[in-house]
Amino acid sequence: MANCCDMKEGDVFYCEACGLELKVSKPCSCTSGSEDACSVPLTCCGKEMKKK
Template structure:
């Protein structure tokens, strides 16, 4: 999951260690958008949206 795609209130989870990250503020400007490349990962694996 790339930070450009995340919305306020969503939670990312690492399926390996259980770390959870909650989106407090969305990426709202071009300087953030250009800095977001690749997947957000933890323990060497991409993080998933918590359902």
């Protein structure tokens, strides 16, 4: 699951359906598992994006 708190600078995520690619230029500042952590997975075309 691609949640922003697990993404690192330079990571690339892509959509298998349309080919969209997103590169992380500045990582999220939240902490995984904390109350304020982002919890929505990164999706495109109704499917979860994969890490390259």
